[in-house]
Amino acid sequence: MLTLCGFAVSNYYNKVKLALLEKGIPFNEELVMTGSKDDAVLAATPLGKVPFLRTDGGTLCESQVMVDYLEAAYPAHPLVPADPLAAAKVRELCTFIDLHLELVARELYAQAFFGGTVPQETQDRVRKQLTKNIAGFQRLAKFGPYVAGDSFGLADCAAYVSLPLVALATKKVLGEDLLAAAGIDWKAYAGLIAQRPSAQKVDADKKADAARMAAAAKAG
Numbered sequence: 001m002l003t004l005c006g007f008a009v010s011n012y013y014n015k016v017k018l019a020l021l022e023k024g025i026p027f028n029e030e031l032v033m034t035g036s037k038d039d040a041v042l043a044a045t046p047l048g049k050v051p052f053l054r055t056d057g058g059t060l061c062e063s064q065v066m067v068d069y070l071e072a073a074y075p076a077h078p079l080v081p082a083d084p085l086a087a088a089k090v091r092e093l094c095t096f097i098d099l100h101l102e103l104v105a106r107e108l109y110a111q112a113f114f115g116g117t118v119p120q121e122t123q124d125r126v127r128k129q130l131t132k133n134i135a136g137f138q139r140l141a142k143f144g145p146y147v148a149g150d151s152f153g154l155a156d157c158a159a160y161v162s163l164p165l166v167a168l169a170t171k172k173v174l175g176e177d178l179l180a181a182a183g184i185d186w187k188a189y190a191g192l193i194a195q196r197p198s199a200q201k202v203d204a205d206k207k208a209d210a211a212r213m214a215a216a217a218k219a220g
């Protein structure tokens, strides 16, 4: 049996959870927060990041590695096309979203979501980089209506959990939703995906986990 480890507010955790739910793979969940000093956790995720996945044969870290493993090990309900190049094009979008959109916007999260401050020079650098990267993303993304074309797939697992964060973080910190400013109607896209039972489960669990974290923070 698979066990997805991490917490339900995490976008990368939810990327893998969406794939598991969409593919109909049975799995357990185990609450693990970031920054663990536990040797067993660090053996599974050496940087202490979440998510990580326990399988009967060993553990995996890195969300894209996990979803690629799921596709290979559980071919039913495929989330990438059978054609290798078409499948790689879907994975290209996943990588682009994770690396060139989310990871860049992440530099704003301390101020956007956690009450911190991001220096002006970092804000300026992120704005410049994201403006360039969003234009690049627009050359790859189809939104037809799914991010890679006419059917739901792996790229939607990445896009659904991360595009709203990019939009909200840029709006809160830079004063402008850079996705919307570039003409990406991410709200309509997210609304479409949010109708799926998998997304509804992810969103409900995320809300409950956010309440758990708020209560824990209040309790010190």
Ligand SMILES: N[C@@H](CCC(=O)N[C@@H](CS)C(=O)NCC(=O)O)C(=O)O
Residues within 6 Å of the ligand: 010, 011, 012, 013, 034, 035, 047, 048, 049, 050, 051, 061, 062, 063, 064, 098
């Ligand atoms: N590239 C990793 C990113 C995972 C990641 O950054 N997870 C966040 C939570 S959403 C985390 O663990 N942050 C804590 C840290 O970076 O130390 C993946 O795709 O799994």
